[in-house]
Amino acid sequence: MLARANRLVTADDYRRLVRRGRRITTEHAVVYLARADSTSAPRFGFIVAKTVGVAVKRNLVRRRLKALSFEALDRLAPGTEIVIRALPGAAQASWANLRSEISEALGGGETHR
Secondary structure (H helix, E strand, O other), X not given: OOOHHHXXXXXXXXXXXXXXXXXXXXOOEEEEEEEOOOOOOOEEEEEXXXXXXXXXXXXXXXXXXXXXXXXXXXXXXOOEEEEEEEOHHHHHOOHHHHHHHHHHHHHHHEOOO
């Protein structure tokens, strides 16, 4: 689970990243990535709209995205902010497929520690 320090919580943060962040599109998600000039921990936000499916499917997709984000925390540079928007096909995507797509998309925010 992501700690509060690793989550985007305000609508302004989401809006700023979606408008100004670098956009990376995959088959099942759109990833918005930006680097802030800070030493704070990487932060994530998730957008899973009703077009993804019923509430059970949306929550499954959100939990998967959170787990993938937790795995990526150690590879990301401090100050990195990311919003992941799930696309309608995300509910039918396999875990391995979703994992490889998100890992590849987050590759641009990696740092080698």
